[in-house]
Amino acid sequence: MTSDRIFGLVAALLALAYIVSATQIQTSFLSDPVGPKVFPIIIGVIGAISAMFLVFRPDPEPQWPVARTFAALGLAVIVLVAYAYALKPLGFLVPTAVVAAILSYQISPRARYAAITGVSLSVGLFLIFRFALGLGLVAFPRWLVG
Amino acid sequence: MELLANLSLGFSIALSPYTLMLAIIGCFLGTIIGALPGLGPSNGVAILIPLTFTLGLDATSALVLMTSVYYGAMYGGRISSILLNIPGDEPALMTTLDGYPMAQAGRAGDALVLSGFASFVGATLATIGLMLLAPMLARVAYLFGPAEYFALYLLAFCTLGGMASNNQAKAALASCIGLGIAMIGVDNTSGMPRLTGGNLHLYDGVDFLVAIVGLFAVAEVFFFIETHGKNSSIGVKLEKTRIPWRDIYETRWTMLRSSAVGFIAGILPGAGASLGSFLAYMSEKSIAGNNAGFGTGVARGIVAPEAGNNAAAGGALVPMLTLGVPGSGTTAVLLALLMTLNITPGPTLFADRPEVIWGLIASLLIANFVLLLMNVPMVKIFVRVLQVPPAILLPGVTMISFIGIYSLSGSYFDLLLMILFGMLGYVLRKLDIPTVPVILGILLGGNMEDALRRAMVIADGDGWYLFSSPIAIGLWIFAIAGFVAPMFMRGLLQKPQRITD
Numbered sequence: 001m002t003s004d005r006i007f008g009l010v011a012a013l014l015a016l017a018y019i020v021s022a023t024q025i026q027t028s029f030l031s032d033p034v035g036p037k038v039f040p041i042i043i044g045v046i047g048a049i050s051a052m053f054l055v056f057r058p059d060p061e062p063q064w065p066v067a068r069t070f071a072a073l074g075l076a077v078i079v080l081v082a083y084a085y086a087l088k089p090l091g092f093l094v095p096t097a098v099v100a101a102i103l104s105y106q107i108s109p110r111a112r113y114a115a116i117t118g119v120s121l122s123v124g125l126f127l128i129f130r131f132a133l134g135l136g137l138v139a140f141p142r143w144l145v146g
Numbered sequence: 147m148e149l150l151a152n153l154s155l156g157f158s159i160a161l162s163p164y165t166l167m168l169a170i171i172g173c174f175l176g177t178i179i180g181a182l183p184g185l186g187p188s189n190g191v192a193i194l195i196p197l198t199f200t201l202g203l204d205a206t207s208a209l210v211l212m213t214s215v216y217y218g219a220m221y222g223g224r225i226s227s228i229l230l231n232i233p234g235d236e237p238a239l240m241t242t243l244d245g246y247p248m249a250q251a252g253r254a255g256d257a258l259v260l261s262g263f264a265s266f267v268g269a270t271l272a273t274i275g276l277m278l279l280a281p282m283l284a285r286v287a288y289l290f291g292p293a294e295y296f297a298l299y300l301l302a303f304c305t306l307g308g309m310a311s312n313n314q315a316k317a318a319l320a321s322c323i324g325l326g327i328a329m330i331g332v333d334n335t336s337g338m339p340r341l342t343g344g345n346l347h348l349y350d351g352v353d354f355l356v357a358i359v360g361l362f363a364v365a366e367v368f369f370f371i372e373t374h375g376k377n378s379s380i381g382v383k384l385e386k387t388r389i390p391w392r393d394i395y396e397t398r399w400t401m402l403r404s405s406a407v408g409f410i411a412g413i414l415p416g417a418g419a420s421l422g423s424f425l426a427y428m429s430e431k432s433i434a435g436n437n438a439g440f441g442t443g444v445a446r447g448i449v450a451p452e453a454g455n456n457a458a459a460g461g462a463l464v465p466m467l468t469l470g471v472p473g474s475g476t477t478a479v480l481l482a483l484l485m486t487l488n489i490t491p492g493p494t495l496f497a498d499r500p501e502v503i504w505g506l507i508a509s510l511l512i513a514n515f516v517l518l519l520m521n522v523p524m525v526k527i528f529v530r531v532l533q534v535p536p537a538i539l540l541p542g543v544t545m546i547s548f549i550g551i552y553s554l555s556g557s558y559f560d561l562l563l564m565i566l567f568g569m570l571g572y573v574l575r576k577l578d579i580p581t582v583p584v585i586l587g588i589l590l591g592g593n594m595e596d597a598l599r600r601a602m603v604i605a606d607g608d609g610w611y612l613f614s615s616p617i618a619i620g621l622w623i624f625a626i627a628g629f630v631a632p633m634f635m636r637g638l639l640q641k642p643q644r645i646t647d
């Protein structure tokens with residue numbers, strides 16, 4: 001109940017913001033009868049209406065995980081974001097091994113097993129992508145290898 | 147006779163050693179992807195698309211490879227349904243109802259062979275249906291102008307929302323999220339940036355591959371972290387396999403009926419393979435009556451959903467190839483592949499690039515025989531694959547997703563967007579909001595707006611032009627009916643949650 005209501009409310013507000021920013025779209029002299037604003041505004045309006053349906057007629061509450069699981073999910077997101085930033089400057093092998101090990105540990109908490117999984121996934125995927133599929137992955141950071 | 151000429155062109159391409167090899171690799175990968183819980187046809191195909199793109203395959207090869215994966219995944223899904231009581235992918239959900247009880251009764255081998263054969267019948271009949279129906283529909287599609295296309299896109303969203311979801315408002319909201327995201331970027335007609343918030347990375351728009359991999363693959367990882375992979379319990383052991391001739395013979399009419407039901411369900415835009423297997427199972431159950439013991443491990447209860455699911459997989463290709471409107475989540479992903487390869491599906495594809503279409507159809511026919519071989523005599527190999535623990539599989543899937551998306555653009559921004567879509571996918575699925583309309587919105591949003599604007603240019607701004615032809619009016623009526631009618635049929639069509647294909 002509450003989840004649907006909260007989501008509906010957030011979605012409705014976002015839809016309103018979307019409509020407002022759609023009205024700000026600049027039109028150029030090369031215009032057609034519809035123009036670049038109308039379709040986004042229609043979408044925003046329909047989105048807002050359906051979001052209000054969620055607020056007033058919510059479905060039964062889904063099963064949310066406990067706080068500790070949420071913390072684990074949050075950690076996973078942080079790790080993935082860090083991975084996205086690390087991939088270019090730090091090369092492929094090290095970040096991939098670390099991130100894969102952490103994810104593996106989060107699914108099944110066995111430290112040694114997770115470490116082995118991380119390292120072997122990193123090396124195995126690197127070999128497959130670099131040599132079998134010919135992708136231009138960089139193994140180590142350039143400043144390290146020179 | 148035109149059909150025979152086309153087919154021989156198709157087979158001349160499909161039987162070339164290279165294409166044949168790709169089809170076999172695709173079938174093998176697909177069956178594994180289907181069998182592994184946590185990897186289904188849509189996220190399996192999604193993470194492979196960036197890779198095929200970077201491999202530099204030409205259009206026909208890429209399409210043959212990916213549709214073989216798609217067909218293979220539909221076959222493979224049943225393996226974990228039967229042995230673990232966990233559907234390997236969404237459409238295989240109905241197979242657990244009779245497949246697992248039969249395996250518990252010590253007939254796991256029979257259940258696997260029977261369902262493999264039913265998959266073969268369903269998929270082969272559907273491929274033949276595709277071969278006959280698609281060229282006809284492509285000819286009709288020549289009559290479509292912008293007004294008709296606009297109505298058709300609307301129909302896809304409406305039937306998807308109406309039939310594939312339990313709550314219309316949630317499906318509509320999901321479509322709007324997708325369409326709204328599709329609007330971001332430089333407007334094609336006026337050349338002005340829209341809704342980018344001044345972020346230069348967004349001027350090109352949001353790449354649909356990023357969204358697809360995020361919503362399907364990354365979100366799945368979050369679900370596994372939440373459950374600690376506990377769903378992958380140890381199931382029934384497979385002792386020996388032999389062919390249950392009697393069961394196959396006794397279920398012959400069930401196979402044919404379920405294939406027909408599944409094929410039709412697959413053609414409907416937005417219905418998809420899950421609905422195909424659901425409808426096939428339900429109709430067989432009502433034909434058989436209460437005394438037939440559906441749900442206790444009867445042969446017909448295994449055959450019906452598998453034939454239906456694979457027939458729907460073939461049927462879903464019909465609207466995707468002829469009209470550019472996908473019939474399911476996975477065909478939406480295949481449409482993304484076509485768009486990445488710069489192929490515009492539709493009637494012109496049949497006229498201008500016959501080698502793509504007929505090479506694909508011939509490859510699918512061959513793929514079916516390959517899959518029958520892999521899934522009946524060689525099924526034990528794939529049973530072993532099920533023993534890969536999620537603590538290795540899911541990190542692997544994440545890493546492959548990252549490499550795939552990274553190799554497309556080499557920018558960290560796309561990776562961040564992908565993680566964002568993963569979080570969105572997690573929340574949406576928790577709230578039982580379907581994610582397929584989001585994908586469809588991102589894929590079709592640009593085309594839908596283009597159709598509307600071109601129609602208005604032709605009509606000089608007169609809105610009634612949208613309803614000016616019988617085809618357009620018919621599509622509007624179907625769209626509205628497809629959205630509204632399921633509200634009154636909730637009792638009949640109530641589907642289990644989490645069906646997303």
